[in-house]
Structure formats: C-alpha cells, structure tokens
Amino acid sequence: MIPPIAHFLFHHLVRGPATLRDRIPADPDGVAELAEAVGVRARARLGRSLAIRMVDAGSCNGCELEVNAANNPIYDLERFGIRFVASPRHADCLLVSGPVTANMAEALKRTYDAIPAPKWVVALGDCARDGGCFAGSYAVLGGVDKVVPVDLHIPGCPPPPKQILAGLLALLERAAAGG
Amino acid sequence: MLGNASLLDFLSIGTVVPAARPWPRFRLDGKAWRALVERMDAADWLLLAEWAEPGEVHIALRDEGSGSIAIASRPCPDRRFFAVGQVRPGAIRLERAIHDLWGLVPEGLEDRRPWLDHGRWPCRHPLAAEKLPPAGSPPPYAFLAAEGEGLHQIPVGPVHAGVIEPGHFRFHAQGETVVRLEERLGYLHKGIHGLMAGKPLAQAARLAGRISGDSTVAYALAFARAVEAATGCEVPARAHWLRALMAELERIANHVVDIGAICNDAAFAMPLAHMSELREKLLRANALLFGHRLSMDCVVPGGVACDLDDDGIEVLRHLLSRLRKRFEKGVGLYSDTPSLLDRTTGTGVVSGSLAHRFGAGGFVGRAASRSHDARKVPGYPPYDDLDFAVPVMAEGDVHARVMVRVQEVRASLGLIDQILAGLPGGACRVDVPRQDGEGLALVEGFRGEVAVWVRLDGDGRVAAAHFHDPSWFQWPLLEAAIEGNIVADFPLCNKSFNCAYSGVDL
Ligand code: SF4
Numbered sequence: 001m002i003p004p005i006a007h008f009l010f011h012h013l014v015r016g017p018a019t020l021r022d023r024i025p026a027d028p029d030g031v032a033e034l035a036e037a038v039g040v041r042a043r044a045r046l047g048r049s050l051a052i053r054m055v056d057a058g059s060c061n062g063c064e065l066e067v068n069a070a071n072n073p074i075y076d077l078e079r080f081g082i083r084f085v086a087s088p089r090h091a092d093c094l095l096v097s098g099p100v101t102a103n104m105a106e107a108l109k110r111t112y113d114a115i116p117a118p119k120w121v122v123a124l125g126d127c128a129r130d131g132g133c134f135a136g137s138y139a140v141l142g143g144v145d146k147v148v149p150v151d152l153h154i155p156g157c158p159p160p161p162k163q164i165l166a167g168l169l170a171l172l173e174r175a176a177a178g179g
Numbered sequence: 180m181l182g183n184a185s186l187l188d189f190l191s192i193g194t195v196v197p198a199a200r201p202w203p204r205f206r207l208d209g210k211a212w213r214a215l216v217e218r219m220d221a222a223d224w225l226l227l228a229e230w231a232e233p234g235e236v237h238i239a240l241r242d243e244g245s246g247s248i249a250i251a252s253r254p255c256p257d258r259r260f261f262a263v264g265q266v267r268p269g270a271i272r273l274e275r276a277i278h279d280l281w282g283l284v285p286e287g288l289e290d291r292r293p294w295l296d297h298g299r300w301p302c303r304h305p306l307a308a309e310k311l312p313p314a315g316s317p318p319p320y321a322f323l324a325a326e327g328e329g330l331h332q333i334p335v336g337p338v339h340a341g342v343i344e345p346g347h348f349r350f351h352a353q354g355e356t357v358v359r360l361e362e363r364l365g366y367l368h369k370g371i372h373g374l375m376a377g378k379p380l381a382q383a384a385r386l387a388g389r390i391s392g393d394s395t396v397a398y399a400l401a402f403a404r405a406v407e408a409a410t411g412c413e414v415p416a417r418a419h420w421l422r423a424l425m426a427e428l429e430r431i432a433n434h435v436v437d438i439g440a441i442c443n444d445a446a447f448a449m450p451l452a453h454m455s456e457l458r459e460k461l462l463r464a465n466a467l468l469f470g471h472r473l474s475m476d477c478v479v480p481g482g483v484a485c486d487l488d489d490d491g492i493e494v495l496r497h498l499l500s501r502l503r504k505r506f507e508k509g510v511g512l513y514s515d516t517p518s519l520l521d522r523t524t525g526t527g528v529v530s531g532s533l534a535h536r537f538g539a540g541g542f543v544g545r546a547a548s549r550s551h552d553a554r555k556v557p558g559y560p561p562y563d564d565l566d567f568a569v570p571v572m573a574e575g576d577v578h579a580r581v582m583v584r585v586q587e588v589r590a591s592l593g594l595i596d597q598i599l600a601g602l603p604g605g606a607c608r609v610d611v612p613r614q615d616g617e618g619l620a621l622v623e624g625f626r627g628e629v630a631v632w633v634r635l636d637g638d639g640r641v642a643a644a645h646f647h648d649p650s651w652f653q654w655p656l657l658e659a660a661i662e663g664n665i666v667a668d669f670p671l672c673n674k675s676f677n678c679a680y681s682g683v684d685l
Pocket residue numbers: 058059060061062063097098099124125126127128132156157158159389392
C-alpha cells in the first residue's frame with residue numbers, strides 16, 4: 001500500500017501550496033496608530049523578522065482562533081518572517097488579547113518584563129482596547145494599556161486573519177524603516 | 180415514602196415558582212433541600228448546572244429514568260446550604276465558585292479552597308448582597324500534596340507556550356510518569372453574571388456570544404432559547420433550521436481543526452495543516468453567508484439576524500461536497516499512520532463509570548460510553564425532524580475521542596444536507612414580547628451540553644442569567660485521564676479533551 005502521506009506530498013508538489021497569493025491590504029486604522037507610535041519612538045532595526053509572544057489576558061478565545069487561523073497554510077504568517085515563540089525571552093513583540101482580567105494582570109506584566117528591549121506591544125481585538133463588552137466589571141481592568149504600554153491596536157471582534165496580518169506587517173515595515 | 184419517587188414527585192414537597200418555563204422550578208426549605216441532596220446519592224438524577232443569586236442557590240436536575248427536568252432552589256437566609264458536592268463530585272468546583280462569587284457557604288463540602296477568587300478583585304464575594312473587603316495580598320494556593328520517594332513538581336502556566344488560553348497545571352511526577360495533575364483555573368474570570376444583570380436583551384445576547392468564542396453559536400442559541408422560553412416567544416420554523424445550520428457548521432469547524440491539532444501534538448504536523456485549511460474554508464463561507472467568520476451575533480432572541488438565499492445554499496452544497504472528500508483524506512492520514520495511532524491508542528483513558536459519575540457530555544463522555552446528546556434528549560427543533568446518529572465508543576482514550584469527533588463531523592455533514600434540502604420558507608425573525616419570566620435552555624455545543632438560565636424583568640432587560648459550560652464536568656476527568664501517563668503525553672491528552680477555559684471561568 002502507498003502510505004497516505006505520499007498522496008499528500010504528491011498532491012502539494014503538483015498543485016503547489018494552499019497559501020494565498022494576493023497582496024494583503026493594509027488596514028488604515030492600525031497603520032495610522034502605528035505610524036504615530038513609531039514616529040514618537042525611534043526603533044532599532046529588526047530586519048524582516050518578528051518574534052511574537054501571545055498572551056490571552058481574558059479573551060473569549062475568539063481572538064486566539066483567528067491568530068491560529070493566521071498561522072494556517074492559507075495565510076501562512078511565517079512567510080513574512082513573523083513567528084510565534086514559546087518564551088517571552090525569545091520575543092520582540094507581545095500580542096495581547098482580552099480585556100485584562102484582574103486574575104491575569106500579574107502574569108501579563110511578568111511576561112512583558114521578561115521580553116528583552118526593544119519590544120513592542122500589540123493589543124488585539126476590541127476588548128483589548130478598552131474592555132469592550134466586558135468593560136465595567138469588577139473582575140476586569142479594561143484594556144491592555146492599563147498594565148503595559150501599547151504600541152498598536154488591531155481592531156475587530158475578532159479581527160480576521162487578514163487584518164491581523166496587515167497590522168503585524170505594518171509594524172514590521174515601520175520598525176525596519178525607522179531604525 | 181419517597182423511596183422510589185420520581186424527581187418531579189419528590190420536588191413537589193416544595194413550592195412551585197410561577198413563570199418558570201419550560202421546566203418547573205421548586206423552592207425548597209432547608210430540610211427538604213437536605214433530603215433532596217441525600218436522595219440524589221442513590222437516585223439517577225443528573226446534575227445539569229448549579230448556580231446562585233445573592234440569597235438563593237439553584238440546581239438544575241434531570242431524571243435520567245423519565246427524562247423530566249426541573250430546577251430546585253434553596254433560599255439561604257443564613258448564607259449556607261447543604262452542599263451538593265458531597266454526592267456529585269462534579270459540583271465541588273461549582274460550589275467553590277458559588278462561595279467565591281456569592282459568599283454562600285456549601286456546608287459539608289470538604290474542599291473549601293477558593294476557585295475563581297485569586298485574591299485580586301477589589302472585594303470578596305462580588306455578587307453578594309454584602310461584599311467583603313479584599314483579604315490583602317493574594318494568598319498562595321494550596322495544591323493537594325503527593326508524597327513519595329523521588330516525586331517532583333512541575334508547574335505549568337498560566338501563560339503557555341502556544342497560542343492558547345491561560346490556566347495553571349500542577350504536575351506531581353515520578354521521573355516521566357504523572358502521579359497527580361491538579362488544575363487551577365479562573366484566570367479568565369470576567370464577571371459575566373455581574374455584567375448580565377440589568378443588560379438590555381440585545382446587549383446581553385452579544386455578551387452571551389462572547390462567553391466562549393469557539394462556541395459562540397451554541398451560547399447565543401442557548402441564550403436565545405432561554406429568553407424565548409421565558410417570554411413564550413414562538414420562533415418561525417425557518418429560524419430553527421438556520422440556527423441548526425450555523426450550529427452544525429460551528430461543530431464541524433471546531434472538530435476538524437482539533438483532530439488536526441491532536442495529531443500536531445503528537446508531532447505529526449501535516450494533518451493540522453490539512454484540517455486547518457478545511458476550517459478556513461468553512462469560516463470564509465460563514466463570512467460570506469452570515470457576515471461573520473465565527474457566526475457571532477447571528478443567532479438572536481426571536482430568530483436569526485441573517486437569512487440564507489438560494490445562491491447561499493448552492494455555495495454551501497458545493498463547499499461541503501468538496502469538504503467531505505478532503506476531510507476523509509485527512510482522516511485516512513490519521514487512521515493509516517500506525518506510528519500516530521501508537522501515540523493515541525491507550526493514552527489518557529477515562530473510564531465509563533467516571534464519565535457517568537461526573538455526567539460528562541460531549542465527545543469526552545461519548546468516547547467513554549456515555550451517549551447523551553441534548554439534540555436527542557430533551558431535543559429541540561429542528562432536530563426532531565432530522566435523522567442523525569450519535570456515535571458512542573467505550574475505550575475512553577485519545578483515539579476514541581478522535582474517532583467520535585470524526586463520526587460527529589460525518590453526522591453533522593449529513594444533517595446539513597437535510598437542512599439544505601428541507602429548509603422551510605417564511606420569516607426568520609420575530610420580535611420578542613416584553614414580558615417577565617424565567618427560562619432554561621439546553622443546547623448541544625461542540626463540547627457538549629450548554630445550559631443557560633435567564634430571568635427577565637418586564638422592561639426587556641435581563642435581571643439575572645447563568646451560563647453552564649459542559650467543561651465543568653470534563654476538566655476533572657482530565658486529571659484522572661493523565662494519571663500514570665508520561666508528562667510528554669499531556670499536550671496530547673489535553674488537546675483531545677479541549678476543555679473550555681473562558682466558558683468555565685465566566
Ligand atoms: S475582541 Fe471579541 S473576539 Fe476578541 S476576545 Fe474580545 S470579545 Fe472575544
């Protein structure tokens with residue numbers, strides 16, 4: 001019997017990868033915020049590579065689903081040099097979702113502190129900006145910037161993978177140009 | 180006298196609370212409540228959910244013999260109640276959470292450690308009539324001890340290596356072998372109960388769809404059905420069918436990617452790539468047809484927010500016929516790779532008796548011979564008109580959970596075929612009457628049975644609501660399943676359960 005994995009390899013050799021070939025449209029909101037953030041602080045050159053540490057600080061997990069989708073073969077974040085790393089010590093960028101619960105605030109701060117400078121913080125999703133639909137609860141601080149400084153916010157509930165990609169790409173390009 | 184009484188007969192010793200629909204609610208005094216709990220020890224009455232309000236504890240029960248469902252309530256003027264956790268181990272964490280939030284003391288409960296309260300809120304008992312000031316600096320959590328020669332501890336989390344929700348796992352290991360795992364959750368507690376109180380219906384429905392993003396349709400549906408039960412709102416047939424369509428799409432999207440992710444956690448990456456492509460196709464179809472990739476805010480009280488036209492039906496038919504073939508290819512990749520099966524077979528076993536004791540639902544229960552499915556019992560439209568099988572296996576290992584999910588995907592694809600063929604015409608939304616009342620709804624999400632209870636005031640606002648995630652009764656089984664396995668198999672076991680974090684932390 002031909003093992004099934006051989007069929008898959010053959011299929012992808014002949015048909016090519018599933019990855020999208022169109023250009024990723026820039027997200028006007030995120031880019032404007034970013035331009036400002038980068039204008040304020042000159043950044044060291046990163047080269048075209050960005051290592052991201054993701055922290056869920058109280059999300060409903062919708063944002064995580066879309067980050068995982070951005071890693072699927074169709075969007076394939078890694079082709080832009082963007083990759084998710086397992087330790088904050090290996091990261092350039094902290095990606096945070098959720099309204100920041102009181103119970104996660106310390107873990108978020110500690111993760112941020114563990115990332116070597118220079119570092120960036122991207123707040124992902126509507127509730128990471130100001131708490132979104134969870135704002136006003138006793139258990140929620142109401143936004144990532146209540147705990148760590150935020151450089152860029154990617155809006156959406158949840159932001160679709162294209163928007164996540166556009167935001168991160170913009171961060172990358174600006175960081176490289178601004179060095 | 181009450182030795183063989185059915186649940187409803189037994190509860191009739193209490194007073195009936197008016198306006199509780201579709202199942203009755205009984206208010207019991209301390210003595211009757213205690214008798215109920217003691218009776219539960221022997222009776223086949225399944226605990227569906229347990230929650231509280233400032234002065235009252237509620238449990239929803241189902242008589243597994245007759246299928247009847249009822250809520251029992253115990254007013255707690257002295258702020259204590261006889262703990263259900265003494266006879267239903269699944270209730271222990273629920274009652275610890277009740278104590279944290281409402282300050283009601285579960286009497287007789289051995290484990291009185293806090294669950295959701297990590298000592299970081301501005302007050303203690305935030306939902307009680309009288310809140311207490313915080314206790315000072317967050318106290319250390321007393322993990323259960325394990326003692327023996329050469330044991331060591333491995334703390335993991337709350338921040339994990341991957342893109343995943345936060346939770347803490349404390350392992351006691353001997354060499355490679357896990358002797359004990361203890362979970363500590365609550366990191367995602369957002370105070371949903373408090374946020375719900377006083378919310379207008381539309382906002383409350385939006386919030387209900389954000390209790391667990393991967394089950395957004397299931398929660399929105401359960402919330403909508405609870406509201407409709409409370410107000411006596413009759414939803415048009417077309418809405419029922421479209422809701423089922425969205426719910427089955429959600430089930431498939433979650434199952435396919437999780438099957439891939441389980442393989443990935445056994446270091447076989449290709450199935451994940453293959454399956455996440457399939458998921459992506461489904462999410463794009465959702466965006467095209469319903470305007471949101473996860474179908475958030477599409478199910479609303481009174482019906483659905485978006486209709487499906489003939490073009491949409493064609494799009495779905497085309498997509499699903501391709502998806503079916505590609506899914507089977509992916510399954511072949513799993514089931515014809517012996518080195519992978521070697522990792523999943525016999526790993527992380529849950530015994531059938533444990534699944535029954537905890538009332539674990541979803542694929543965790545069905546892989547361990549507990550066949551319950553809320554679409555069948557108590558059932559809700561349109562599933563009574565549709566033909567589908569509920570897969571059950573007995574092995575209870577990672578492999579069984581994978582194969583149950585594979586069969587559930589097939590069943591859901593069959594359901595969607597029937598839905599697309601039989602979709603009734605007409606309106607897909609009606610206005611919800613402004614009326615007070617209480618409603619309970621049970622809906623089968625991809626993880627299992629989601630229970631939502633709601634009380635409405637007369638002004639179209641939510642007075643109180645509770646959301647019960649099936650994972651309350653699955654998380655404890657993960658602790659049992661990993662015992663005796665190697666630490667390196669934990670990701671595999673954990674992924675095969677894929678319990679909710681946000682859904683249980685609320
Ligand atoms: S922004 Fe929306 S999807 Fe993302 S975590 Fe918040 S509520 Fe969930």
